[in-house]
């Protein structure tokens with residue numbers, strides 16, 4: 206049989222803000238790059254995001270937050286994924302993330318962060334290069 | 341490795357189930373072994389196909405059906421298929437957005453799938469994934485197709501009961517329908533019945549379908565729903581139950597499932613035989629001269645295919 210490998214990415218919006226433009230633009234760009242994107246909708250609790258990531262067996266979870274609550278919400282998603290045995294999933298984030306928050310988030314397992322004005326092409330390349338190879 | 345994963349899945353582990361679904365989806369070499377382990381467990385779940393044109397409300401209705409089934413104490417598995425872009429091979433899988441209320445319910449497993457170039461409204465892997473959900477112990481499996489036209493009929497061969505969702509605006513299209521899903525769906529739903537034209541469409545459909553009655557003793561009911569308002573869902577659920585009962589009582593469920601398994605075998609054979617032969621051919625392992633001749637136009641493709649099948653273990657008859 207010929208094996209078909211395709212990157213699957215979950216794009217999720219934790220928290221209470223309704224800024225979904227960035228998430229949607231990114232979802233379209235990922236699709237155009239040959240990636241399968243699952244979009245879970247607005248205002249998701251970290252628990253809901255982790256559950257969706259497990260059920261969908263995604264390679265990457267992309268979190269988008271423009272409410273300022275990223276320091277709480279992003280690490281929580283990482284923690285929940287770990288608890289459920291999905292530590293191999295790549296977690297990245299974007300939105301209104303100030304530079305000085307980035308080291309702390311990375312220390313908590315959010316591997317890359319892209320704030321306002323980031324190039325979409327760079328984000329897509331990053332995801333393509335860093336999505337875990339899984340058997 | 342696959343055996344352990346199957347065993348883990350059978351203890352109720354969702355992550356193991358999800359990994360197995362991925363294996364089936366990527367057509368891993370482990371699939372036959374996985375299927376050998378789950379096959380003895382199959383046949384318990386009831387599978388309902390939900391199909392219809394883009395935006396008709398399939399996901400919203402599915403969401404409401406899940407809620408109702410859960411109230412009845414059933415566990416539910418959902419396969420939601422969205423189209424793969426023919427240009428990039430990527431996809432945006434958005435059906436799940438309509439099912440947010442169930443994300444944290446351990447009795448509900450939702451899996452989004454891309455059609456990955458398959459044209460029948462489902463993906464190649466859908467039937468394999470239905471098996472996994474059945475073995476996992478789901479009572480009810482709901483399969484949402486991509487938004488389709490008339491001729492995408494995959495779901496009929498995958499489901500026990502097929503529900504066609506239409507909207508009042510589908511009326512004009514139905515007048516001109518000659519063949520396809522209209523002939524074969526078990527239940528018809530006019531969703532968005534809050535809009536003009538729903539009643540008229542319902543009458544027209546009922547008239548059309550009356551003619552079908554004789555053939556298999558089932559006159560497909562035409563229901564009306566307003567999925568976003570949760571109206572008509574209980575009636576739809578009950579119509580599914582009635583159809584299920586009727587299939588069981590008449591032995592048609594067994595016949596259907598037999599036919600579906602047969603079809604599945606033939607489809608798989610066709611797909612993999614073609615893939616194997618094409619791969620050999622394109623790698624230049626076999627028939628390399630023949631390909632050149634066909635490209636030149638000195639040998640016709642009919643003769644070339646005949647020769648290839650003869651040489652591939654006497655497949656030509």
Ligand code: B12
Nearest residue numbers: 222223224225226227267268269271273299300320321323
């Ligand atoms: C457009 C906009 C809106 C629109 C949103 C429309 C929509 N559907 O998205 C509207 C007008 C509705 C709106 C409303 C509000 N907004 Co507003 N809004 C903005 C604005 C001007 C631009 C956001 C945007 O769409 N940018 C374009 C996209 C493409 O960029 P992006 O989202 O940043 O995404 C990029 C990166 O962040 C990254 N990225 C984003 N997500 C992800 C995910 C992953 C996985 C990755 C890898 C990368 C990534 O990639 C993208 C490409 O570079 C920003 C200011 C700004 N310049 O950022 C304020 C801003 C976000 N809004 C703000 C506020 C306060 C509000 C309101 C509360 C205002 C009010 N008081 O009513 C409301 C709240 C609405 C709600 N329901 O939540 C504040 C947030 C403050 C904060 N974080 O502390 C901002 C920062 C303005 C400000 N400086 O005060 N807003």
Ligand SMILES: Nc1nc2c(ncn2[C@@H]2O[C@H](COP(=O)(O)OP(=O)(O)OP(=O)(O)O)[C@@H](O)[C@H]2O)c(=O)[nH]1
Nearest residue numbers: 394395396397398399400487531532565566567568
């Ligand atoms: N007016 C009205 N809108 C509805 C009804 N049911 C669903 N909708 C809306 O119709 C839109 C499409 O609904 P979906 O459930 O996503 O439709 P779908 O058939 O799954 O769409 P695809 O999967 O993209 O083909 C959404 O905005 C729903 O809120 C209804 O009964 N009446």
Ligand SMILES: [Mg+2]
Nearest residue numbers: 398399435484
């Ligand atoms: Mg849908």
